[in-house]
Amino acid sequence: xxxxxxxxxxxxxxxxxxxxxxxxxxxxxxxxxxxxxxxxxxxxxxxxxxxxxxxxxxxxxxxxxxxxxxxxxxxxxxxxxxxxxxxxxxxxxxxxxxxxxxxxxxxxxxxxxxxxxxxxxxxxxxxxxxxxxxxxxxxxxxxxxxxxxxxxxxxxxxxxxxxxxxxxxxxxxxxxxxxxxxxxxxxxxxxxxxxxxxxxxxxxxxxxxxxxxxxxxxxxxxxxxxxxxxxxxxxxxxxxxxxxxxxxxxxxxxxxxxxxxxxxxxxxx
Ligand code: MLT
Numbered sequence: 001x002x003x004x005x006x007x008x009x010x011x012x013x014x015x016x017x018x019x020x021x022x023x024x025x026x027x028x029x030x031x032x033x034x035x036x037x038x039x040x041x042x043x044x045x046x047x048x049x050x051x052x053x054x055x056x057x058x059x060x061x062x063x064x065x066x067x068x069x070x071x072x073x074x075x076x077x078x079x080x081x082x083x084x085x086x087x088x089x090x091x092x093x094x095x096x097x098x099x100x101x102x103x104x105x106x107x108x109x110x111x112x113x114x115x116x117x118x119x120x121x122x123x124x125x126x127x128x129x130x131x132x133x134x135x136x137x138x139x140x141x142x143x144x145x146x147x148x149x150x151x152x153x154x155x156x157x158x159x160x161x162x163x164x165x166x167x168x169x170x171x172x173x174x175x176x177x178x179x180x181x182x183x184x185x186x187x188x189x190x191x192x193x194x195x196x197x198x199x200x201x202x203x204x205x206x207x208x209x210x211x212x213x214x215x216x217x218x219x220x221x222x223x224x225x226x227x228x229x230x231x232x233x234x235x236x237x238x239x240x241x242x243x244x245x246x247x248x249x250x251x252x253x254x255x256x257x258x259x260x261x262x263x264x265x266x267x268x269x
Pocket of ligand 1: 028095
C-alpha cells in the first residue's frame with residue numbers, strides 16, 4: 001500500500017506499509033533456515049507480508065534442548081504471529097519438514113489458516129525404516145557434529161545438474177545446513193520421526209492450496225505431491241522444472257511466478 005500522510009502539519013511523508021497484504025508464514029525445511037526463502041522475500045513483498053522464522057535450533061534461533069516436536073514448532077509459529085499482532089487468517093507455507101509443521105498448524109489453528117502452500121513435502125508419516133534412519137542420523141550428529149549430515153544430504157537436495165554445475169548454490173545450501181546446531185538437528189529428527197500421518201486431514205483442508213514440487217526431487221517423490229493434490233479440495237499442483245528438493249532456490253523464476261499468481265487470489269473480490 002503506497003501512502004502519503006503527515007505526522008507533522010505541512011509535511012507529507014510518503015511510505016510503504018505491507019500491513020494490508022495477506023500475511024504469509026514461510027516455514028523452512030530440515031536442516032535449513034529462513035535464508036532458503038531469500039529470493040521470495042526479495043521479490044514478493046508487494047503481494048504479501050512475508051514472515052520467515054528460523055525454527056528453534058536452526059539459523060539464528062536459540063538451540064533449546066531436544067527433543068522437539070511438530071507441535072512445538074507449530075506453537076512457536078503461533079506465538080510469533082501473536083507477538084507480531086497478526087490475528088487475521090494467514091497463508092501457511094511449508095517446505096518439506098516445514099510442510100509437516102504446516103499440517104500441524106492447520107490441526108491446531110484451523111481458524112488462522114486462509115490458504116496453504118506446500119513445497120517439496122508429503123502428507124504421510126515415517127515408515128519404521130525411516131524412523132530408524134532418523135535415530136541413526138541423530139547419533140551421527142551427536143558424535144560427529146552436523147557436517148556429515150549436511151554432506152550426506154547435499155547431493156540429494158538439488159537436482160543432479162544443479163549439484164554438478166551450480167557451485168554457489170551448493171555452497172549456499174551447505175552453509176545453511178552446517179550453521180544448524182546439533183540440538184536443532186537432533187530435535188528436528190525426533191520431530192519428523194514422531195509426526196502424525198496427515199493424509200486423513202487432506203480432504204478437510206478446504207482452503208486455496210498451492211503445491212509446488214521440483215520435477216527432479218530425489219528426497220520426496222513427485223508422486224507424493226500428486227497424491228496430495230488429488231486428495232485436497234482446492235489444490236493446484238505446479239511442477240517446477242530444473243529443480244530438485246529446493247525449488248525456491250533452484251528455479252526462483254517459475255517458483256515465484258506460481259506464488260505470485262496464487263497470492264493474487266487473496267485480493268480478488
Ligand atoms: C526436509 O527437507 O525437510 C527433510 O528432508 C524432510 C524429511 O526428511 O522427511
